[in-house]
Amino acid sequence: MRCPMEAREGAELVLAYCSRRLDPDKSEWFERHLAACVSCQETVAAQKQVWEALDYWDALPIPRDFDRRLEWRIEAEERKPWSQRLTGLRLTGWLRPAIPIASMAALALAVFLVRTPDPPDTDFQARTETTEVEQAERALEDLEMIRQFTLPPREANARNPI
Amino acid sequence: MSLSPFSAKPSAGERVNKDMVAVLALERDAELMLRVREGDSLSFSLLLEKHRGPVIHFLYRMVLNQAIAEELAQEVFLRVYRSRATYEPTAKFTTWLFRIATHLALNSIRDGRNEKLQESLDREVVDGPVRQVATGEPNVEQLLVRQARLLEVRQAIESLPAKQRAAVLMHKYDEMEYSQIAGVLNCSESAVKSLLFRAYEALRARLAHMA
Structure with missing residues (x-):
C-alpha cells in the first residue's frame, strides 16, 4: 500500500482524519494503512496533539448586556437623520479623507457656477434670425399660391393663354 | 499509541x-x-x-x-x-x-x-474561563498546569500570521469546510489548504512538548 504522505494530498488526508471529516470508507482505508506506516502514525499523533491542545482554549462567556447594547446602538442609529448617518460612516485607509475632500470639491464647484456670468449666446441669435427669414419666405410663397387659386377665371385665362 | x-x-x-x-x-x-x-x-x-x-x-x-x-x-x-x-x-x-x-x-x-488595550496574557489567563474538571473542583496544581497550557496555546496561535490564524480558528472551532473558509477569506480552496497546512505545521512545532 502506497503511503499517502508521499503525495500532495497526504497532509490533507491526515488533517481530515484527525478532525473527523474523512468519509467512513476513506477513514477505514487510512486506518489500515496507519497500522503499518510509522511515518503516518507520527504525523497523526502530532496532529492529534495539536487538536487536543487547541481544545484547552475554551469559549468566553457571552456578556449579559451584549444584546441590550446592540439594541441601543441600533435605536440610536435609527434616530439619527440621514446626514448624520452619512457622516458617521467609518471609512478606513485611503477612503478616510474622502468625505471632506468631496465636500470641498462640491462647494468649490457650486461657487464657480454661481460666480461665473453666462456668456452671450450669439449662436442663438443667429439661429433665430435665420428661422425668422425662412418663416417669412414660406409665408409669402403661401400667400402667392392662395392668390393664384382665388383669381377670377378671366384674369387667370389672360395670364395663362392656351 | x-x-x-x-x-x-x-x-x-x-x-x-x-x-x-x-x-x-x-x-x-x-x-x-x-x-x-x-x-x-x-x-x-x-x-x-x-x-x-x-x-x-x-x-x-x-x-x-x-x-x-x-x-x-x-x-x-x-x-x-x-x-x-x-x-x-x-x-x-x-x-x-x-x-x-x-x-x-x-x-x-x-x-x-x-x-493600546492589550491586556497581559498572563493576567487574562488567570482571569479567563477555567474549565471545571467533571469529577470535582480542580486543585491548585491542576489549575496552574491548565493555565500554563492555555498560555502556550494562545501564544502559539498569536504567533501565526493573521490570515493563517483566521483559517485555523474557522477550521478548528467553527468546523467550517475548506470551501466556506475560502468564501470568507476570498481566496481559492487550494490557498486555504495551503494556509491550514502551514499553520498546523507551525503549531505542531510549537506545541509538540504538550503531550
Whole structure:
C-alpha cells in the first residue's frame, strides 16, 4: 500500500482524519494503512496533539448586556437623520479623507457656477434670425399660391393663354 | 499509541442526517435574514442569539482581547442590520457573517488597535474561563498546569500570521469546510489548504512538548 504522505494530498488526508471529516470508507482505508506506516502514525499523533491542545482554549462567556447594547446602538442609529448617518460612516485607509475632500470639491464647484456670468449666446441669435427669414419666405410663397387659386377665371385665362 | 485517535466515528447515515440538518439551518438563516429585510426584528433577534457566541469567540481568538472582541462583535451585527435592505442570499449567511467579522478583525490587527488595550496574557489567563474538571473542583496544581497550557496555546496561535490564524480558528472551532473558509477569506480552496497546512505545521512545532 502506497503511503499517502508521499503525495500532495497526504497532509490533507491526515488533517481530515484527525478532525473527523474523512468519509467512513476513506477513514477505514487510512486506518489500515496507519497500522503499518510509522511515518503516518507520527504525523497523526502530532496532529492529534495539536487538536487536543487547541481544545484547552475554551469559549468566553457571552456578556449579559451584549444584546441590550446592540439594541441601543441600533435605536440610536435609527434616530439619527440621514446626514448624520452619512457622516458617521467609518471609512478606513485611503477612503478616510474622502468625505471632506468631496465636500470641498462640491462647494468649490457650486461657487464657480454661481460666480461665473453666462456668456452671450450669439449662436442663438443667429439661429433665430435665420428661422425668422425662412418663416417669412414660406409665408409669402403661401400667400402667392392662395392668390393664384382665388383669381377670377378671366384674369387667370389672360395670364395663362392656351 | 492508539491508532485511532477518536473511538466514535459517525456512520454514513449520521453524516447524511448531519448534512441535512446543516442545509436546513443554512436555509433558515437566509430565510430569517430575508424576514429582517422585510422589517421583522424578531428574526434579527433569532439570528443574533444563534450567531453571537461563535462570532464573539472567533473575534476574541483573533484579536486576543475581550473588550475589543466584544466591540467588534457589536460592529459586525450592526453592519448586518445596516445591510438588511440590500441583503441577497447569494452565499451562506455564516460565510457572509464571518467575512464581515474577519474583515474587522484583520483591520483591527493591522491598525494595531488592540495594542493600546492589550491586556497581559498572563493576567487574562488567570482571569479567563477555567474549565471545571467533571469529577470535582480542580486543585491548585491542576489549575496552574491548565493555565500554563492555555498560555502556550494562545501564544502559539498569536504567533501565526493573521490570515493563517483566521483559517485555523474557522477550521478548528467553527468546523467550517475548506470551501466556506475560502468564501470568507476570498481566496481559492487550494490557498486555504495551503494556509491550514502551514499553520498546523507551525503549531505542531510549537506545541509538540504538550503531550
